[in-house]
Structures are given as C-alpha cells and as structure tokens.
Amino acid sequence: xxxxxxxxxxxxxxxxxxxxxxxxxxxxxFQYFMWYRQYSRKGPELLMYTYSSGNKEDGRxxxxxxxxxxxxxxxxxxxxxxxSATYLCAMxxxxxxKSTFGDGTTLTVKP
Amino acid sequence: xAVVSQHPSWVICKSGTSVKIECRSLDFQATTMFxxxxxxxxxxxxxxxxxxxxxxxxxxxVEKDKFLINHASLTLSTLTVTSAHPEDSSFYxxxxxxxxxxxEKLFFGSxxxxxxx
Numbered sequence: 001x002x003x004x005x006x007x008x009x010x011x012x013x014x015x016x017x018x019x020x021x022x023x024x025x026x027x028x029x030f031q032y033f034m035w036y037r038q039y040s041r042k043g044p045e046l047l048m049y050t051y052s053s054g055n056k057e058d059g060r061x062x063x064x065x066x067x068x069x070x071x072x073x074x075x076x077x078x079x080x081x082x083x084s085a086t087y088l089c090a091m092x093x094x095x096x097x098k099s100t101f102g103d104g105t106t107l108t109v110k111p
Numbered sequence: 112x113a114v115v116s117q118h119p120s121w122v123i124c125k126s127g128t129s130v131k132i133e134c135r136s137l138d139f140q141a142t143t144m145f146x147x148x149x150x151x152x153x154x155x156x157x158x159x160x161x162x163x164x165x166x167x168x169x170x171x172x173v174e175k176d177k178f179l180i181n182h183a184s185l186t187l188s189t190l191t192v193t194s195a196h197p198e199d200s201s202f203y204x205x206x207x208x209x210x211x212x213x214x215e216k217l218f219f220g221s222x223x224x225x226x227x228x
Contacts (some may be wrong), residue, residue, distance in 0.1 A: 034216070043117065043204050043219035044155070088154065090217070097168070098145060099217060103154040 003027050006089055006102030015111050019076040023089035023102045026070065030091040033065050034099070035074045038086045047087075048074060079109045113139045115207050117220025124195055125228055131191045132223045134205030140185035141207035145217070146178070149202045161188040195227045 006023045013019055021035070032051055036044035048063035050056050050072075056063045062075040072091070076083055089102040114137040124130050134144055142163050147155040159180050160168040167180035177199075179191040188207075192199055205220045 036219070041202065041222065041224060043115075043206075043221045046216055046218060049216050097143065097160055098157060101155050106152075 001026065004089065004091060004100050004102045007105055008103065009105035010108065011105055012108045012110060013079055015079060015081060015109055017079050017109070019079050019083070019107060019109075021074040021076075021087050021089070021105050021107070023072050023091075024070055025072075025091055025100075027091075027093065027100075028067075028070065029093035029095075030100075031094050032092045032099075033063070033072050034090040034092075035061075035063055036088040036090060037083075038088060038104070040085075044088055076107075079107075081109050081111050084108045113137075113207075113209060113216075113218045115205065115218045115220045117205050117223055119223060120221060121224040121226070123226045123228065126196050127194055129191055129193045130195055130225060131189055132203055132205070132225075134188045134190070134207065134220050136186045136207040136218070139207075139209045141188075141209065142185065144182060144188040144205055144207045146180060146188075146190050147204045147206070149204060149222075151202075155204065158190075192225065195225070197227045200225055200227045 004025045035048040038044040050065050053065045053067045060077045064073045086104045086106045088104045090099045092099040116135045118133045144161040146158045158173045161180045161182040163182045169175045182188040204222045206217045
C-alpha cells in the first residue's frame with residue numbers, strides 16, 4: 001500500500017463549478033502538507049502549503065488537513081478553464097529528507 | 112515565491128552521448144535539491160537527493176553511475192545522464208528546498224525534456 005493515495009481522476013467539470021481534490025495517507029508523522037499544480041510539460045507549481053491540521057484559504061483555493069482522519073483536500077471555487085492541470089498532493093514529516101507525492105489528479109474545466 | 116531555474120528546457124541527443132542538466136535556485140540558498148523523472152501522465156519519481164558538499168543519495172533502482180549528480184554550491188545542482196540511451200528519454204525535473212527558514216516548501220524547476228535518438 002502506498003503511503004499517499006490520491007483520487008486518480010481524471011476529473012471534468014463545467015466552468016464555475018466547485019472542485020474537490022483529495023488525498024489520504026497512512027504515515028501519522030506527516031506534518032507538512034502541500035498541493036502543487038502542474039501544467040503539461042512544466043514543473044509543478046506550489047499552490048498551498050499547510051503545517052499540521054486546519055484550513056488555509058488563498059483566493060479561490062482552500063486547503064484542508066484532517067490529521068485525525070489522515071485526509072487532506074484542496075477545494076477550488078469558481079473553477080476556470082485555466083485551472084485545467086494535474087494537481088499533486090505532497091506531504092512530509094519533520095525528519096524526512098524528502099516529500100512523498102500522490103500520483104496526481106488531472107482536472108479539466110470546460111468553458 | 113522562490114524561483115528555481117532549470118536548463119535546458121529540452122534537449123535532443125544521440126545515443127551514447129552525455130547530457131548535463133542544471134538546476135539553480137535564483138533567490139535563495141538550497142542545501143538540498145531533488146531530482147525527479149516523470150513519464151507521460153504519471154507522477155514524479157524521485158531519483159536522488161542532492162546535498163551540497165556531499166554525495167547524493169539515490170533511490171532504490173537508480174544507477175548512480177548512470178545519473179551523476181553534483182551539488183557544488185548552495186545554488187547549483189547538476190544532473191548528468193551518462194551514455195544516454197533511448198530508454199533514458201523522459202521529463203526530468205529538479206526541486207530545491209529553502210535552507211534555514213524552517214520552511215518545508217519545495218520549489219520546482221520548469222523541467223527538461225530529454226529525447227535520445
């Protein structure tokens with residue numbers, strides 16, 4: 001079993017929809033949680049960064065971390081065609097030298 | 112956010128030649144950089160962790176003599192694919208972690224598409 005499981009998708013929504021992207025994990029030592037957006041043939045871009053549990057909002061994006069359930073989510077409000085990309089969750093514990101990534105969810109927002 | 116520059120963005124080479132890819136952190140110092148490989152429609156596969164001033168740590172199954180990593184300064188790491196073959200064709204991405212801020216954010220380069228003929 002992988003340490004990080006991400007909803008595989010692909011996901012297709014109409015413009016303006018609310019999008020929910022999710023990951024679960026098994027390592028209770030994870031403290032840092034990130035969401036990255038990756039356009040085709042580009043490097044991932046950091047969208048959201050959260051330490052420990054709680055919510056964080058940045059514009060149309062909200063990241064939620066529920067450590068008791070080992071579950072993280074990224075919500076995108078008023079989705080736009082420009083949000084069409086692959087979204088990767090990533091997490092790390094305090095001592096690990098590397099982050100563990102989900103396999104990514106490909107999102108298409110149709111105009 | 113911090114900027115990581117990766118160069119070249121694409122390269123085509125003949126089988127048997129070596130290719131060097133550079134990864135630079137432009138506005139911060141990075142003790143640790145990471146190199147990944149990504150196949151189409153697949154996630155990032157960590158190849159190695161590059162530590163400034165010391166030998167890289169390679170993931171299981173990655174040939175260290177094939178993929179040479181040098182991290183000679185706090186702002187530059189290089190990956191050299193030696194004696195490249197068509198099966199080495201892939202998208203290679205680096206990332207860098209800021210040093211000394213307690214910040215766990217990783218910033219990625221824009222990637223290098225390697226095609227070996």
